[in-house]
Amino acid sequence: MRVYYGYIGALAELLASRGLKPGDRISILLRDNTTLRGILMPRPGLFSEQQVLVVKLENGYNTGIRIDEILEVSLLEQHPPRREPTTSRPMHGEGMLPSVAIISTGGTIASKVDYETGAVTPALTAEEIIEWIPELSEIASISVEELMSIFSEDMEPKYWEKIADSVYRHINSGVSGVVVAHGTDTMTYTASALAFAIQEKPVPIVLVGSQRSSDRPSTDAVFNLLSAVLVAAKAPFAESVITMHASSSDPHALVLRGVKARKMHTSRRDAFKPINDTPIAYVDPVKREIKIIGEIVEHRNPGKTPVLKNKFDDRVALVKAYPGIQSEIIDFLVDKGFHGIVIEGTGLGHIANKVIDSIKRAVDSGIPVVMTSQCLFGRVNLNVYSTGRRLLEAGVIPGGDMLPETSYVKLSWILGSLTRDPVEVRSWITRNIAGELNERHTLELYPRWTHE
16 A cells, blocks of 8 residues: 555545645645645554545644545645755855854744654754744854753753853853743743843843744744844843744834743733833844833943853742642741742732741741742832731841742742852842842833733
8 A cells, every 4th residue: 555645545646646745735626616725744644544634724723634525636836845954055144244052942933844744843953944044144143052852841940050051151152142942931930040140141142932833824933033033143232031022913022131021921922021121122023123122231242251150949939829828838848948938929928927937937947938929010018018017027038029930030049059048148139130120110110011
């Protein structure tokens, strides 16, 4: 029985007789006179019982069509043959353009569709990425490192250390900027980790992800990666930032300070928003423009020498306050030898009064406890209500207007890289290091977001 790109039997013969291959754009006339158009996909496996043609429709979704429903299949547009990459293509602009290192950690941002297998596969070399997005060669000379390939939800402090070490090495090699391709779910944690782990940054560190897979027509992968490379190559700041879509359409991207950003939507392309901050810049990758609209905390300065402090303590917990929370949660963390606790409190930074004795026990045991707010906007103030004053008396450290996840990363970094002395930990937590703390709040820090 004939096998043709995963298809077998009569369907294999039909496709082969017309010279149709995965990646070709085809038209299928059905017996009910319906016409479907889309991209021919290979069969994901050999199924002798199922004579089903797999097509990626123009709306981006795959469908299966039984052979007995098909009257005719015809070619609309042939998929171009794969080009063999070369390292000597002048498009790279070696020695003429800024150099940007892309570090891949996982996710779909640096992946492309392989129509020979139907899979979304990583683009792991500079040549593959240039072939996928040739416009990049007009912006920078690209180098690529596949550091790891993990799901964003599997990120851990030990991986932050590895990413920071890689970023540091690339910066010391003389690149104009570094792009870290990362899954979106925990991107803000890693952006915060890099903000703290690499001090005296001379060039930008740009985290970028994709909300839509690169095999979908609505993918944001190309737009986001173009924007991120442009920022890494030419932006006047040297901070750890996130660059993603500014809206659901494609006019521009936003550059957000990593320690002041949060993923606010599960699926929209403009999922990331600034919290207690304004965007640093707008980016138009088509016009190659970067427009600064916010405050720059660290300016680009190639003369600076970066300092690596990339140790993170993985014995830090982030606890959310909720109605009915039990003090045993805090006691458990103390008994299990955790080194730090961040509480995502209610309102101005509160937690149930019945838990405060356990918090005091933690502090008395030498475990720093930092209070943040699950409100996100605004700042913690433990002086207003009696509960807050009791928390202060128990030794809780106010987290100001830091995001809970930023506080978690910062405490992990302080305990791992700097000190475990409670007095010094308090001093470092309340010190602004990378723009994570605001001394004062103005009206524009609480935006009225609009949706299309």
